[in-house]
Amino acid sequence: MIPVTSLAGKTVAVFGLGGSGLASCQALRAGGAEVIACDDNLDRMVEASQAGFITADLRTMDWRPFAALILTPGVPLTHPAPHWSVLKAREAGVEVIGDVELFCRERHRHAPDAPFVAITGTNGKSTTTALIAHLMREAGYDTQLGGNIGTAILSLEPPAKGRVHVIEMSSYQIDLTPSLDPTVGIMLNVTEDHIDRHGTIELYAAVKERLVAGVAPHGRAIIGVDDGFGRDMADRLQRAGQPVQRVSVQGPLADGIIVEHETLIEVSGGARHEIARIGGIGSLRGLHNAQNAACAAAAALALGVSREAVQKGLRSFPGLAHRMEQVGRQGGTLFVNDSKGTNADAAAKALSSFGDIFWIAGGKPKTGGIVSLAEFFPRIRKAYLIGDAAQEFAATLEGRVAYEISGTLDQAVPSAARDAAASGLSEPVVLLSPACASFDQFRNFEIRGARFRELVTALPGVTPV
Structure with missing residues (x-):
């Protein structure tokens, strides 16, 4: 405490x-x-x-x-x-x-130089937070992990010299933390979410920006620049004289960290230096996880971790439950729990990471539904629709993707497993990535994901990955 x-x-x-x-x-x-x-x-x-x-x-x-x-x-x-x-x-x-503000005040009073990493973004912040903590621990640092990821910040050990606090922050928490000044601040991305709590996406993005704008003078702001909000933030902070490290997985940068051929590369002054390779790391599959890995690596390097230790830590990262969690295999079928995919943008990350998908989707719908996911429809062999969103999603998929209205997860899992096994495909994937909140049938996404895991492990012949 x-x-x-x-x-x-x-x-x-x-x-x-x-x-x-x-x-x-x-x-x-x-x-x-x-x-x-x-x-x-x-x-x-x-x-x-x-x-x-x-x-x-x-x-x-x-x-x-x-x-x-x-x-x-x-x-x-x-x-x-x-x-x-x-x-x-x-x-x-x-x-x-809020409670993070109380932490900041205690840090200022008792250990102002204690390393403090704060992470925000619409998607990917939990994986990035956990990955940074993993990298720091593997490198031998006394590391405290908490905040929005699950453990209340004031339940952690106090700030102290050499002790690193790695804290995930939601926009709600940032709003309640006026003295936020992390050593390393990370803003991953901004897409439409929580508009009911901020009024507009512009106000939502402005709250996110406070985290990186408040980075201590000797610290570092790390910003994902693959969306317009991130690019604008990085430009504003740089004009204000603040050190900024840009991260992109979509294109070249004059200075920053990029991802090419599953390799993290730092570009500086025209020179290129390999940081680490992420190819073949199952817990970091997909372009979105490449961004998470790049931002986490940047944070670890900023705190003095060597590139060799970063590479070792990336390879040993087990991943997070409910975030593209590989639950098991039944013959050639892989079962993936992405219950944290609670909006279309998050689901897109999972859909983009696999081919031959038997997709379980639905729940309490969010604005926009799954219309924005049309580019991934060719990857989906069949969809199994559950919850309040089932009829809306069916209307979007009609004539484009085969589907059935399963209604519940208990019905969807065995149906998807049966169809995947009968498909004759070399590696079909049964993917729970609902693109919806869970609140119509489950209290939270964790309970939804745990139920998926239970249903999968109860299938005959399933072996853990």
Whole structure:
């Protein structure tokens, strides 16, 4: 745990008592603050009370004694409208911040030179975050991994000399972290997502930009420039005099890191230097993972890891669950769990990585559906449609891709496995990459992916990869 000493002796309101909220309560108390905890969910209020925290309905309280409101990232700060707790705080002149901000303040107070890597982007940030942590650990560094990837940042070990914190950040978390100044900041890409929470894609991109714009003067901003938002960010920061390392997997760069023939290459002043080769690494299959690997390698190199250690770490990276996770084989059929493919852009990454696909798709649909995936339709031998999006997806695929409306994952998996086995193809792939949120049938994408894994391993003759 990281005790929050910056608010010692003060009274702090905490709204949102999920994992990161409770961790904030514990860290604040450990640092000497008095905590008043609140949530719209009464069960969470009871849990916090049982953990020894004072709970109260913040709507009925006098806010003048509060030094800050610590807001969970899942609660609206601006769009579609500020949460009532945010309005209360603003009326009382109380700052609204998040748990990563508390971490930043502790780092400033106790170990300002401790390496801090922050990663954001619409897609790929979890894989990149995990890969950076893996590279640092394999190179012998004391490494803490957390943030949006699953472990609340304040549950990690405190910042210290030689200890690296590798933190995934959502746009919601960036919005709540005004003093964000990582040693290395990475912005992978921007595509349409979370518009309901930011209003427009331009505002969403502007929040993402804060992470790389805040990089410490001696640090490095690493920006994926294969979309217009990333290119514009890199240009703006460079004009402002900030060191920027561009990364592209789609074209040449005068300076930066590129990927050619499954090789990461650093280009600088006209010279080219090979960093590492990623060909044949199953956990880094696909162009999107080439970008993840390039950004992760750039971060590790910036922190002093050798190219030899980077190459070794890339080859030993096991990958992440639910991100193009190779679950097993049944004869020649490969089963891949990409449950994290919760929008069309993420699903495109998986579809582009395989041929002869038996595709399981659907769930709670997002804006735009799967129309943008038409270029990958020739790779799909048949689609198995589930959830609320099934009829919408069927209309898009009609006359272009064979499909069946399976309805549920339990029905789709055996159907896809049967058809793949009967196809006569040399390496058919049964791919769960839903291009949808999970919330119509599953509480989250992890549970959806775990169910896929269970169904696949229960098939006769399946062996682990």
